[in-house]
Amino acid sequence: MKDQIRAILKEHARLAVDVDALADDGDLYQAGMTSHASVNVMLALEGAFDVEFPDRMLRRGVFESVAAIRDALTELTKDR
Amino acid sequence: MRDHPLKTEETVSSPLEAVQRIATEIAGPAADAVDREARFPVEAIDALKKARMMSALVPRELGGFGCGMIELAAMCEALGQHCASAAMVFAMHHIQVASVLRHAMGQPYYRDYVTELTRGQLLVASATSEVGIGGEMRASKCAVAPGAGGRFTLDKDCTTISYGAQADDILFQARRNADSPPNDQIFVLVRKKDFTLTQKGAWDTLGMRGTCSPPFLLQSTGEDGQIFATPFADVASETQVPFSHVLWSNVWLGIAVGAVRRARAFVRQQARAKPGTVPPSALRLAEVASMLQSMRTNVHDVASECETLMKDDVQGTKALSSIAFALKMNNLKVSSSQMVAQIVHQALQICGIMGYKNDSKFAVGRHLRDALSAALMVGNDRIYATNASMLLVLKDD
Numbered sequence: 001m002k003d004q005i006r007a008i009l010k011e012h013a014r015l016a017v018d019v020d021a022l023a024d025d026g027d028l029y030q031a032g033m034t035s036h037a038s039v040n041v042m043l044a045l046e047g048a049f050d051v052e053f054p055d056r057m058l059r060r061g062v063f064e065s066v067a068a069i070r071d072a073l074t075e076l077t078k079d080r
Numbered sequence: 081m082r083d084h085p086l087k088t089e090e091t092v093s094s095p096l097e098a099v100q101r102i103a104t105e106i107a108g109p110a111a112d113a114v115d116r117e118a119r120f121p122v123e124a125i126d127a128l129k130k131a132r133m134m135s136a137l138v139p140r141e142l143g144g145f146g147c148g149m150i151e152l153a154a155m156c157e158a159l160g161q162h163c164a165s166a167a168m169v170f171a172m173h174h175i176q177v178a179s180v181l182r183h184a185m186g187q188p189y190y191r192d193y194v195t196e197l198t199r200g201q202l203l204v205a206s207a208t209s210e211v212g213i214g215g216e217m218r219a220s221k222c223a224v225a226p227g228a229g230g231r232f233t234l235d236k237d238c239t240t241i242s243y244g245a246q247a248d249d250i251l252f253q254a255r256r257n258a259d260s261p262p263n264d265q266i267f268v269l270v271r272k273k274d275f276t277l278t279q280k281g282a283w284d285t286l287g288m289r290g291t292c293s294p295p296f297l298l299q300s301t302g303e304d305g306q307i308f309a310t311p312f313a314d315v316a317s318e319t320q321v322p323f324s325h326v327l328w329s330n331v332w333l334g335i336a337v338g339a340v341r342r343a344r345a346f347v348r349q350q351a352r353a354k355p356g357t358v359p360p361s362a363l364r365l366a367e368v369a370s371m372l373q374s375m376r377t378n379v380h381d382v383a384s385e386c387e388t389l390m391k392d393d394v395q396g397t398k399a400l401s402s403i404a405f406a407l408k409m410n411n412l413k414v415s416s417s418q419m420v421a422q423i424v425h426q427a428l429q430i431c432g433i434m435g436y437k438n439d440s441k442f443a444v445g446r447h448l449r450d451a452l453s454a455a456l457m458v459g460n461d462r463i464y465a466t467n468a469s470m471l472l473v474l475k476d477d
Contacts, residue, residue: 058473
């Protein structure tokens with residue numbers, strides 16, 4: 001799952017650094033992800049993992065790192 | 081014996097009442113001169129300082145009035161009814177104070193600063209916009225440069241700093257360091273003794289002339305302890321955006337109320353001239369009264385929700401950083417900025433030539449020019465573009 005998240009970040013987060021250089025808990029916003037880019041990341045994650053983030057999850061903290069995104073996706077897919 | 085011992089000539093019963101009196105007795109009478117000469121509303125701001133209103137948001141135990149957002153918003157509306165420039169200066173100052181109070185009180189520097197601000201009734205400006213960036217708040221070019229002895233230097237080329245020349249201190253965002261991407265921003269206050277402003281242009285505008293907001297080159301130094309520990313991203317979503325949009329909207333509501341008040345007086349005058357017939361302008365007044373009510377309800381509703389969220393440290397803070405809340409705040413800004421212009425325009429239609437003449441007691445030209453700034457300060461098109469992007473993921477579930 002983490003590799004897939006990183007691939008999506010590489011394509012859509014428009015980071016100022018290489019996503020592979022970031023630790024799982026590295027701050028994506030500090031690495032240059034803008035609010036606009038984060039929306040594209042959300043859309044790509046929803047498409048790739050066939051999930052819909054409920055509105056309560058649509059806030060900065062949920063998408064701030066690879067680990068945080070993985071936690072959110074795990075929560076949404078745990079009953080499958 | 082007096083009926084209400086608190087209501088003497090010298091005292092008033094609440095901070096809001098004190099501001100309402102300053103609005104009618106001091107800001108209003110000076111408003112036309114402030115507008116005509118594009119000068120700072122010095123009488124109103126001095127009176128607000130004398131009444132200790134620059135620290136209205138500061139908790140009582142620290143010497144302030146401990147006002148919340150709703151009370152402050154009502155003060156902005158009261159001032160806006162009589163002098164939109166004074167109201168906007170007051171609003172912008174408090175957006176900065178609110179940011180310090182919510183995000184920086186864990187830092188020794190800011191605990192002392194708030195005491196100093198309260199004692200000296202300091203006026204705080206913001207230097208948000210930057211040459212090459214424009215009004216986008218979440219991107220910066222300028223960056224903190226570390227210096228010797230725990231100090232930094234920081235220069236910002238600003239497209240505008242409202243009341244920069246009159247401010248005691250300036251709060252603004254910058255990149256964390258020279259290697260940071262544009263949105264990795266810190267927030268920092270610089271002090272009058274530590275900055276110089278070089279004015280790079282004029283402020284000769286259609287409206288909001290008394291805010292005195294020309295472009296400046298800001299060159300500053302400070303101690304590292306002046307840099308907020310909280311990233312600007314959080315300050316922006318939790319405080320700067322909600323306070324800006326709520327307080328600005330209340331200033332605009334004030335402008336609308338002020339213009340409609342003149343329209344109402346005009347219609348009453350017409351009615352008195354011919355008792356028994358309803359003047360044609362009364363129909364338009366009925367229409368504008370309904371528009372004003374919608375605007376007021378919207379502005380008050382969002383302010384009330386904001387205040388509730390801000391008081392809840394855990395769930396409230398989460399909600400403040402959500403896309404759903406950002407959308408709601410943006411909607412408030414675009415709708416109230418459009419409504420104020422429509423309402424004032426309608427007031428002009430009602431007053432006719434008497435509203436168009438600047439020397440008439442029904443003049444609404446200043447209101448109209450001030451109101452037209454609302455859609456431009458953080459341009460509505462930029463906000464709609466942001467909302468359009470957020471709506472791609474928001475489900476309204």
